[in-house]
Amino acid sequence: MHRIVVVGGGAGGLELATRLGDKLAKTKRAHVTLVDRCPAHVWKPLLHEVATGSLDTQVHQIEYAAQARWHHFDFVLGEMVGLDRASRRLQLAPVFDSESAGEEVLPARLIEYDTLVLALGSRTHFFGVPGAQANAITLDTVEQAERLRRRLLQTCVRNQAHRTAGGRETVNVAIIGGGATGVELAAELRRMEAGFRQFGLHASGRGSDIRVTLIEAGSRILPALPATVSTTASGLLAKLGIDVSLSDRVIEVGPHEVKTLSGRAIPADITIWAAGIKAPDCLASLDGISVNRINQVNVSRALQSETDPNVFALGDCASCSWTEGRMVPPRAQAAHQQAMFLAKAFRARIEGRPIGQFTYADHGSLVSLGSESAVGSLMSGIAGKSIFLEGLVAQLMYAALYRKHLAAVSGMRRALANLVAQALRRVTAPRVKLH
Incomplete structure (x- = not known):
């Protein structure tokens, strides 16, 4: 079977692996593998709530192994450190136990692929500021x-x-x-x-x-x-x-x-x-992969690497043209749209059909201001104008973005069950974590 390896289990990578697992791996048309250095996924736009204790990661995280079992793909724990494009092999670093003096849990490994997707997200860019x-x-x-x-x-x-x-x-x-x-x-x-x-x-x-x-x-x-x-x-x-x-x-x-x-x-x-981002440094050292000045993979409108048609990239680690002089912004909605595009494109690729081109649609942005309010703008679809939102409506729509992400990766039934579980937990636990 065609081997698809997705590296990075963020918003885009996890959604793509899930869609491919349900559509291709389940019907034995492809073998899908997700690689990540962490065992569980938490939606990155919610990390500020983790930092202030208003979101419990144990409740909101998605364990990759369970997700893989439910959606017919494989999960491999490890960090990508190298790439051999000639033999189409991905190199993973050993995994060590952080609680037992660095004891090796998993050795260095090689994973073979026919199609590779880089979805490693982004890291903080310090711009060389001293200290x-x-x-x-x-x-x-x-x-x-x-x-x-x-x-x-x-x-x-x-x-x-x-x-x-x-x-x-x-x-x-x-x-x-x-x-x-x-x-x-x-x-x-x-x-x-x-x-x-x-x-x-x-x-x-x-x-x-x-x-x-x-x-x-x-x-x-x-x-x-x-x-x-x-x-x-x-x-x-x-x-x-x-x-x-x-x-x-x-x-x-x-x-x-x-x-x-x-x-x-x-x-x-x-x-x-919280100022500025860049893609992980490891992308700049990959065998023959073209990257820009902040390590993002230079890709075509089909999200294919400019130097290797078997390597794709999406999300924050991809540099993709949107309109004249503008690039697709590093937002969760962009990663979601790219995951949907690639899920369809890989079906066409396996069947020998053209994969088409990715088109980004800006639906606007919302910003949460704690329990007080939320503000943002949504695109109306009429002459490209935006609609300003504030207050309760904006708060409800901001919360709906996370629910939409959960539904995309877990299905509507599990997303609704998760919502009920969180509501019950609020009755028995304080609003912020106290230890």
Whole structure:
């Protein structure tokens, strides 16, 4: 059978493997394998909620092994470290047990393929800023989000202990980057603070003791979205007590402060870097695969690598043309559309038919501002105009995006069961994780 290997179990990779498993592997027309270095999937746009403890990964994660069993594909745990295009083999690094002094669990392996799909997502781009990588926390993975959550909890608990002893300290949080991740995280911190205060892990009095500064090098936050959305979001952040610093680029990140080009030294007990992305460095070292300056694979409109027709790429790690002078943006909706396209294209490829070209449709974007609100714009389909959304309607539509993702990878029945389980859990558990 035709061997299709998908590397990366993010939003696009997992959906593609699931669709291929149901359509091709189930009918024995192809053998489908998903490779990922982690055993479970959590939707990346929700990592800011993991970081603030308002989302329990044990409830929301999808285990790859179970997904593979239910949808007729194979799952292989491992990290891609090399590619031999001549023999069509993928090289995986050994897997070690992090809790037992690095004991090897799985050896290095080779996986053969006929069609390879690179869906490795993106990583944080530090742009060479001194101290950023050493002193700032990122939100690329569940492990990093959990690390940030523990750091926030410990800092607030320590602050409460000092206050009980007669002192008074403010927790200073600096978020670098005014895109969707930075804005959503800043707002979500207020929900976390309220939860900590409710359960005695933070100050019991009114007012905020977590000072949040959102730093953006550009002239406005959410620069990729319409100005109306940016202005509204800025007003909502101001109501939440978030200090927004614009047009001031970060030039150095220290252990306890962030320095900007204007000369400001912003105190920071915790610094979070949410500015810019690049594809994983391993893509730049693959055998003969053409990449751009941020390691994204250069692909045609069919999502095929420009240097190898048997290698495809989708999502954040693919550089694909959209319109004249514009590239497909690194958004979850783009990865979803590309997964749907490739699922159909591979059926045509196996049957010897033309696979066609991918066309991206921008449906707009929504940004959550914690429990307070959500803002965004949706494309109306009439002359390409967008419709501005705010408040409850925007909140409901933002929540629906995640449900749509769950339905795409788990099916409607499991998605509905998941929704009921989460609703029941809210009755018996606090809104934020307290340990």
